Amino acid sequence: MNPHLRSRYRALLRCYPAAYRAEHGDELVDMYLDLAHPGQRFPRPGDVADLVRGGARQHLRARQATGLADALPLAAMAAMPAAAALAAVLLLRVEYVPDMVFQIRHPGPFLSLGAFAWLAWLLPPVTALAGPARPAVWLALAVTAGITVAGPLAPYDEGVPLFVVVPQLALGVVALAFPARPAAWLRLAPLAAAAVVTALTLAVMRVPGTYWQVHTAHLAAAGLLATTGLAASGVLLARRDRRGLWPLLILLVPMVLLAQVGVEPATRPDLIARLVRAAAPGVLALAVLPLAVLISGRRQRP
Structure with a gap:
């Protein structure tokens, strides 16, 4: 698997709170890499949107909102x-x-x-x-x-x-x-x-x-x-x-x-x-x- 793709997905995890990244970050990255197409170099737009939405929800959950x-x-x-x-x-x-x-x-x-x-x-x-x-x-x-x-x-x-x-x-x-x-x-x-x-x-x-x-x-x-x-x-x-x-x-x-x-x-x-x-x-x-x-x-x- 392209190591650059892994690093790009990991960069997107900055949308999530630090505590959540530490506990679930590797699991999330591995899941998106398993679903990636052969030769894929960048995260798909749908994946980016999902990660941004998920990060926003986790931030709200962390603040009881x-x-x-x-x-x-x-x-x-x-x-x-x-x-x-x-x-x-x-x-x-x-x-x-x-x-x-x-x-x-x-x-x-x-x-x-x-x-x-x-x-x-x-x-x-x-x-x-x-x-x-x-x-x-x-x-x-x-x-x-x-x-x-x-x-x-x-x-x-x-x-x-x-x-x-x-x-x-x-x-x-x-x-x-x-x-x-x-x-x-x-x-x-x-x-x-x-x-x-x-x-x-x-x-x-x-x-x-x-x-x-x-x-x-x-x-x-x-x-x-x-x-x-x-x-x-x-x-x-x-x-x-x-x-x-x-x-x-x-x-x-x-x-x-x-x-x-x-x-x-x-x-x-x-x-x-x-x-x-x-x-x-x-x-x-x-x-x-x-x-x-x-x-x-x-x-x-x-």
């Missing part, structure tokens, strides 16, 4: 319909611009290439009905990242503003934890929730607008996350479930990002100033998770 990992699927079941509902509203109220509304040249019936990103975000709740939704979420993330870069380069395309893209990407990252084989009613829940939130938002937002004017859509998505997170955490706390407040804490970052966009004025302020204003609460919300993990570990110590 395993409820965080177990709460991720619950948070994903709220993030996926929020992302789909927001995408549907942006598609119908921003991107779909008949000539009688905006007298500008645009690709087909849509304002920009951003329409393809919002169409991609409609797929995950549908694919969840029949099988794993994670590939569709990865596709939507990739398309969104692609149009963010390529949009401004296309003719007659101003692109999707970053302050709209960032909350959507945050929702997508959380949605990646959607369970691969949920119960039958859980497969339908994201699609049903997305349809209800979309219908209610469109009923309120009857007039098309620009990305700087559709704050109602972001507030509706933030409201869905807050309602779902509070309900899930309340039930878990009442049952003394170790997941407790973790679903709400996981959803806090996309919730804050969505709310930040939702309270912006309906004009086009300087983009840099807008991003700076959005960064502070987003960073503070992101810092809540490691802080909660640290507090959880200290509380469990004898």
Whole structure:
């Protein structure tokens, strides 16, 4: 067996706590080497992902915060319909611009290439009905990242503003934890929730607008996350479930990002100033998770 492959797998074990590496490191490396293909020189991407996930779980377990990992699927079941509902509203109220509304040249019936990103975000709740939704979420993330870069380069395309893209990407990252084989009613829940939130938002937002004017859509998505997170955490706390407040804490970052966009004025302020204003609460919300993990570990110590 290639000694370089062994050393590369061993380097990946740095994702795990030192105590776990000392006890199980050789066993893990030998297992991955046994599964390696002849002539393989580098760890496979799937192996890298497995080791990173396993290391994160072991770090959480060492800090008595395993409820965080177990709460991720619950948070994903709220993030996926929020992302789909927001995408549907942006598609119908921003991107779909008949000539009688905006007298500008645009690709087909849509304002920009951003329409393809919002169409991609409609797929995950549908694919969840029949099988794993994670590939569709990865596709939507990739398309969104692609149009963010390529949009401004296309003719007659101003692109999707970053302050709209960032909350959507945050929702997508959380949605990646959607369970691969949920119960039958859980497969339908994201699609049903997305349809209800979309219908209610469109009923309120009857007039098309620009990305700087559709704050109602972001507030509706933030409201869905807050309602779902509070309900899930309340039930878990009442049952003394170790997941407790973790679903709400996981959803806090996309919730804050969505709310930040939702309270912006309906004009086009300087983009840099807008991003700076959005960064502070987003960073503070992101810092809540490691802080909660640290507090959880200290509380469990004898």
